[in-house]
Amino acid sequence: MTTRTALLDAAEHAARTRGFDAFSYADLSRAVGIRKASIHHHFPAKADLAHALISRYRESFALSLKSICEMNETAGARLSAFLDSYRSALSGGEAVCLCVAFSTGRDSFQDPVLAELDGFHRDCLAWLENVFTQALQDKSVSGAGAADAEASACLALVEGAQLIARAARDPRRFDDATTVFRGRLVNRN
Amino acid sequence: MTTRTALLDAAEHAARTRGFDAFSYADLSRAVGIRKASIHHHFPAKADLAHALISRYRESFALSLKSICEMNETAGARLSAFLDSYRSALSGGEAVCLCVAFSTGRDSFQDPVLAELDGFHRDCLAWLENVFTQALQDKSVSGAGAADAEASACLALVEGAQLIARAARDPRRFDDATTVFRGRLVNRN
């Protein structure tokens, strides 16, 4: 593994557990085992690190959504897998997804990072809207309404559930918050 | 207005728009018009300020929930007013409620503050559970399931919706995320 990748991994972990502004190059230095100054060789400013982080995350998340579609046929099964991925991102209640972590500290960021963050949200909402549109056909989500409204509500629900679970350091809070929604999903595949 | 109150007001505004760790005594100094050192007379450590903030907020929120119950009869109308209060806390997309702001920066806080924050969550969930229990009787929320599950989902929804709206600096995102839920409320009073 390259030093650059090790730095990105350590930074992602720190950002998701403590927030982007709450870790320093000194923390990364300790985690990866090189000096602070050496990190600046890979990411001259912390803004460069932020951009690399969110950009890598956006790409990997897009792949993950694609994989969900390949492995699940019905809208209900796809949404169930979507919930699972947000649930597993909690890491036992210690972390939130990078998207939530960056949303809470949005002030620190400049245009290139904000654009990538907005792009992430758009990707996610577009995918959800597609799946909820499919749900109207295949009847695999009970009581499904307008696809765009359902998509917005679903994203807010999982992000809010992550926030609450991490605040309580208890992933069961995520399960509590998503119980009603899960009950609407017809889980045959 | 006392200096102490002016400091709390300025701190609350800063915490809700930028986060508790993102403002300094220097910022408060500028906002209120006294020197940094003078702030330490009112709040010796920043942790004392955090405690005073969340404690004041918890009390005023409890009063606000009580007022909602006095002014609205049905569960549907009460939940609609609950949504309104979270929606108006957005301040045009610039802020989140103090509870969300403190949840995102939970690492910075010590026990007395965390206890108050947890208490706030408990208060809020207990109130919601009561209202959803009422909804099973008065039929003012369509498709209502188990009260505790509905309460957890409702809190996650409004907190997630605030997060997304503030990230986009656009309060309409809050409306988008809460459209489906609003549609379930029977709004006669």
Added chain:
DNA sequence: GTCTATAGACTGATAGAC
């Protein structure tokens, strides 16, 4: 690519005069 050394700004916090 990694290092030592350092700069310059900001943080929360304290001492002591008025």
Added chain:
DNA sequence: GTCTATCAGTCTATAGAC
């Protein structure tokens, strides 16, 4: 209660040797 002055610690970032 507010002030000036100052502290030690942290932060991001840079210069230049190896």
